[in-house]
Amino acid sequence: MANYNPFENAQTQFDQVADILDLDQGTRELLRRPMKEMHFTIPVKMDDGTTKVFQAFRIKHNTARGPAKGGIRFHPHETADTVRALSMWMTWKCAVVDIPLGGGKGGVVCDPHNLSLAEQERLCRGYVRQLADQLGPNIDVPAPDVMTNGQHMLWMMDEYETLAGGKYPGVITGKPVGMGGSIGRTQATGYGVVYVLEGLLKEMNIDPADTSASIQGFGNVAEYAARLYTSLGGKVKAVSCWNNEESKAYTFYKEDGIDIEKLVEAKDSFGSINKEKAVAIGCEVLPGDAWLSQDVDILMPAALENQITPAVFPQISKQVKILCEAANGPTTPDCDKLIQERGIVLIPDFLSNAGGVTCSYFEQVQCNMNYFWGEEEVNEKLKYIMTKAFKSVYDLAQEKDLYMRDAAYVIAINRVVNAVKLRGWT
Numbered sequence: 106m107a108n109y110n111p112f113e114n115a116q117t118q119f120d121q122v123a124d125i126l127d128l129d130q131g132t133r134e135l136l137r138r139p140m141k142e143m144h145f146t147i148p149v150k151m152d153d154g155t156t157k158v159f160q161a162f163r164i165k166h167n168t169a170r171g172p173a174k175g176g177i178r179f180h181p182h183e184t185a186d187t188v189r190a191l192s193m194w195m196t197w198k199c200a201v202v203d204i205p206l207g208g209g210k211g212g213v214v215c216d217p218h219n220l221s222l223a224e225q226e227r228l229c230r231g232y233v234r235q236l237a238d239q240l241g242p243n244i245d246v247p248a249p250d251v252m253t254n255g256q257h258m259l260w261m262m263d264e265y266e267t268l269a270g271g272k273y274p275g276v277i278t279g280k281p282v283g284m285g286g287s288i289g290r291t292q293a294t295g296y297g298v299v300y301v302l303e304g305l306l307k308e309m310n311i312d313p314a315d316t317s318a319s320i321q322g323f324g325n326v327a328e329y330a331a332r333l334y335t336s337l338g339g340k341v342k343a344v345s346c347w348n349n350e351e352s353k354a355y356t357f358y359k360e361d362g363i364d365i366e367k368l369v370e371a372k373d374s375f376g377s378i379n380k381e382k383a384v385a386i387g388c389e390v391l392p393g394d395a396w397l398s399q400d401v402d403i404l405m406p407a408a409l410e411n412q413i414t415p416a417v418f419p420q421i422s423k424q425v426k427i428l429c430e431a432a433n434g435p436t437t438p439d440c441d442k443l444i445q446e447r448g449i450v451l452i453p454d455f456l457s458n459a460g461g462v463t464c465s466y467f468e469q470v471q472c473n474m475n476y477f478w479g480e481e482e483v484n485e486k487l488k489y490i491m492t493k494a495f496k497s498v499y500d501l502a503q504e505k506d507l508y509m510r511d512a513a514y515v516i517a518i519n520r521v522v523n524a525v526k527l528r529g530w531t
Contacts, residue, residue, distance in 0.1 A: 109410075109411050109437055110186055111186060111187050111189075111190035111191070111410065111434060112186040112187070112189040112190040112193075113186075114190065114434065114437070114438055115189070115190040115193045115194060116137050116138075116193075117438050118438060118510075118514060119136065119137050119193070119514070119518070120133075120137065121511070121514075122511060122514040122515055122518050123136075123137075123518070125507075125511065125515060126515065126518060126519060126522070128522065129531070131531045132522055132525060132526070132531045135167075135525065135530065135531055136167065136518070136521065136522070136525070138189075139164045139165060139166045139167075139189055139192055139193070140165055140166065140167055140168065141164070141165045142162070142163075142164045142165075142185070142189075143162065143163045143164070143235075143236065143239060144160070144161075144162055144185065145160075145161055145162075145235045145236075146158050146159065146160060146161065147159045147161050147213065147228060147231035147232055147235060148231065149224060149227045149228050149231055150227060151224055152221050152223060152224060159213055159214060159215050159228060159231075160213070160214040161211070161212065161213040161214070161232055161235070162183070162185055162188045162210075162211060162212045162213075163177075163209065163210075163211040163236055163239065163245070163247075164185070164188045164189055164192045164209065164210055164211070165192060165207070165208070165209040165245060166189075166192035166193045166195065166196045166207070166208040166209065166210075167193075167196045167207050167208055167521060167525075168207035168209075168245075169207060169521055169524035169525045169528055169530065170196075170199065170200060170205055170206065170207050170520065170521060170524045171199070171204075171205040171206040171207050172206060172207060172241075172242070172243055172244055172245055172246050173192075173195075173206070173207045173208060173209030173244070173245040173246070174195060174199055174206040174207065174208065174209060174245075174246050174248070174462060174465065174466070175191065175192055175195040175208060175209040175210040175211065175247065175248065175250075176191075176210060176211065176247065176248045176249055176250025176251075176253070176279075177210075177211035177212065177213070177232070177247050177248070177249065177250055177253050177257075177261075178191075178210075178211065178212040178213070178250040178251040178252065178253065179212075179213050179215050179216075179217045179251065179252040179253050179257075180212065180213075180214070180215075180216075180251050180252060181214065181215060181216040182214075183212040183213065183214045184212075187212070188210045188211065188212045189210075190434075191210040191433070192208050192209050192210035193208060194208070194433065194434075194454075194455050195207075195208030195209060195210060195462070196208025196517075196521060197455050197513075197514065197517035197518065197521070198455040198456075198458075198459045198462055198517075199459075199462060199466075200516070200517035200518070200520040200521050201455060201456050201459060201494055201498065201513050201516055201517040201520075202456070202459045202462075202463055202490055202491065202494040203490075203493075203494065203520065204462070204463060204466045204490070206246070206462070206466060209245055209247070210250075211232075211247055211250075213228065213232060215228065216252075217252050217253075225257065225260075226260050229257050229260040229261050229264070230260060230261070230263075230264040232261065233261045233264040233265050233268070234264065234268070237265060237268045237269070240265060240276055240277075241269075241273070241276055242273055242275035242276050242469065242472075242473055246275065246276060246277060246278060246465075246469055247261065247277050247278075248277065248278045248279040248462075248465050249279040254279075255279055255280050255281040255284075255286060256281070258277045258278070258279045258280050259280055259281060259284055261277055262274065262276055262277045262280060262285070265277070274472035274473075274475075275469045275470075275472035275473040278290075278465040278466075278468040278469055278472075279465060279468070280468070285468070285471075285472050286468060287464055287465075287467050287468035287471055287477070287478075287483060288477070288478070288479065288480045288483055289464060289467075289480050289483035289484055289487070290461075290464045290465070290468060291325065291329070292325075292329035292332075292333075293460045293461050293463065293464035293483075293487055294325070294326045294329070294431075294458050294460045294461035294464075295325065295326045295327065295328060295329025295330035295331075295332070295333065295431070295460070296329055296330070296333050296460055296484065296487060296488075297457070297458065297459060297460015297461065297463065297464075297487060297491045298326065298330040298405070298407075298429060298431045298457050298458060298460065299330050299333040299334050299337070300460070300487070300488045300491040300492055300495075301429075301452055301456060301457050301491055301492070301494075301495045302334070302403070302427070302429050302452065302457075303337065303492075304491075304492050304495040304496060304499070305427065305429075305450065305452060305495065305499065306427075308499055309426075309450070311402075311426075312338070313334070313337035313338050313339045314337065314338025314339065315338075316339050316340070316401075316402040316403055317339065317340040317341070317342050317362070317401040317402050317403070318331075318334060318339060318340070318341050318342065318401055318402065318403040318404070318405055319341075319342055319343040319344075319345075319396045319397075319399040319401045319403070319404055319405070320341060320343065320344050320345070320396065320405045320406075320407055320431075321345045321396050321397075321405070321406045321407055321408045321409075321412060321432075321435075322344075322345065322346065322406070322407040322408030322409075322431075322432065323344050323345075323346040323368070323372060323377075323378060324407070324408070326407050326431050326432070326458065326461075327344070327405070327407035327408070327431065328365075328369060328372075330405065330407060330431055331344070331365045331368075332365055332366075332369075335362070335365050339403075340361070340362035341362060341363050341365060342358060342359060342360060342362060342363070342399055342401055343356050343357065343358045343359075343363075343391075343395065343396045343399045343401070344356070344357050344363060344368065344378070344396070345357075345393055345394070345395070345396035345408070346372075346377055346378045347377055347393075347408075348377045348378070348380065349373070349377045350377070353393060354392075354393025354394070355378070355380065355390050355391065355392070355393055356390075356391040356392060356393060356394070356395035356396045357378060357383045357388040357389070357390060357391075358388060358389045358390075358391050358395070358399070359386075359387050359388050359389065363386075363388060364386055364387075367386040368383065368386065368388075370382070371383050371385075371386065394417070394420070397413075397417060397420045397421055398420045398421065398422060399422060400422045400424045401422065401424065401425060402424065402425065402426050402427060403425070403426070403427045403428075403429055404421065404425050404427070404428050404429070405429045405430075405431050406428075406430060406431065406432050406435035406436070407431035407432050407435075408432055408435070409432060409435070410432065410433055410434035410435060411434065411435070411437050412432070412435045412436070413428070413435055413436040413437065413440055414437045414439070414440055415437070415439055415440055415443060418440055418443050418444075421447075421449075425449055426449065426450060427449065427450050427451075427452065428444060428449050428450070428451045428452070429452045429457055430451070430452060430453055430454035430457050430458070431454070431457055431458055432454065432458070433454055433455075433458065434454060435454065436451075436454075441508065441510060445508055450509065451508070451509050451510055452495075452509060453509055453510040453513045453514075455513065455517070456494060456495065456498055456513045459491065459494065460487055460491055463487055463490050463491065464483065464487060467483060467486065467487075497516055498512045498513045498516060499512075501515060501516060
């Protein structure tokens with residue numbers, strides 16, 4: 106596979122739309138790179154008494170539309186370019202669903218699997234101490250991401266409140282329910298994917314019950330997307346999932362549709378599907394990449410970036426009508442032309458999976474006003490925002506004969522450009 110740099114991918118996508126919008130040079134220069142980058146080290150006293158120093162980042166791409174918003178990743182191979190790209194994508198993601206936030210992202214080069222809970226807590230608190238003056242409910246609002254969770258966020262919030270001398274639950278989102286977290290956040294990204302998919306099927310005059318899908322991944326996003334999709338009558342024929350015990354992926358296939366509730370029961374605590382349990386519910390076990398080649402109407406990559414490339418694109422069945430990007434960056438830019446030529450309708454990632462940040466925005470709002478909503482209200486508001494965002498993108502794509510990814514970028518970038526110009530930054 107070609108070596109794809111995520112930040113170069115993000116800049117390439119931006120440059121293409123900057124040409125469509127005919128942006129001036131100053132605005133291009135401002136928006137194609139982050140406004141502020143913080144690279145720092147975090148010394149952590151380990152359980153054995155030694156000190157280990159971790160490299161960390163917090164990168165803010167643009168805050169013209171509101172406080173920076175974006176997760177903090179713990180990963181042994183984290184890079185500044187990955188964080189830069191994700192911060193840029195967060196700017197567009199918040200803008201495309203029209204919530205008043207900018208884009209940011211954070212990362213620590215570490216493997217939490219090799220750290221005790223006490224060491225992880227000291228790392229989280231050290232991260233906040235290094236950034237305290239750069240965080241705040243109206244400045245920069247982090248959230249969990251790869252290998253971070255609600256407990257990490259709670260430690261970070263506690264450290265911030267200790268330093269600031271007050272209660273600021275809106276400084277961070279993705280917290281446990283009961284400690285400032287929002288009901289509905291767990292399923293929000295997956296549900297958001299399906300709300301957008303449902304909108305597209307309606308525009309195409311297709312009943313969800315007449316469709317079938319193949320999904321890559323079975324983590325939180327894929328699981329809840331599959332649950333909601335099947336509740337609409339759709340049939341999930343294949344799910345590809347990483348097997349931790351064997352360090353390889355498998356595709357679980359069932360022609361007449363997989364029972365998602367039973368597949369969830371076959372998932373272990375590490376998020377991989379137990380082969381024997383999957384076979385017991387009638388699934389056939391296929392190679393990991395077999396999810397790509399199934400005769401289904403909808404492909405839903407919901408796992409890793411750079412999965413659909415020109416090298417694997419020929420494997421995609423001619424029956425596929427829709428590519429719904431539930432993961433971040435699952436399709437490489439050099440594959441977009443092939444998708445268009447095949448006539449596959451694409452729902453771009455930063456629209457499709459914006460349900461998570463939308464619900465994080467709800468959490469921030471609820472924390473700041475100290476008043477919390479029920480699950481039905483959260484889901485209702487989420488569906489409204491996601492459906493409205495999809496309709497704007499779809500209508501522009503139809504009106505201007507644009508590829509859906511380009512239409513989503515045009516809307517998002519235009520909103521940020523307008524904010525930048527109104528503030529007098531360019």
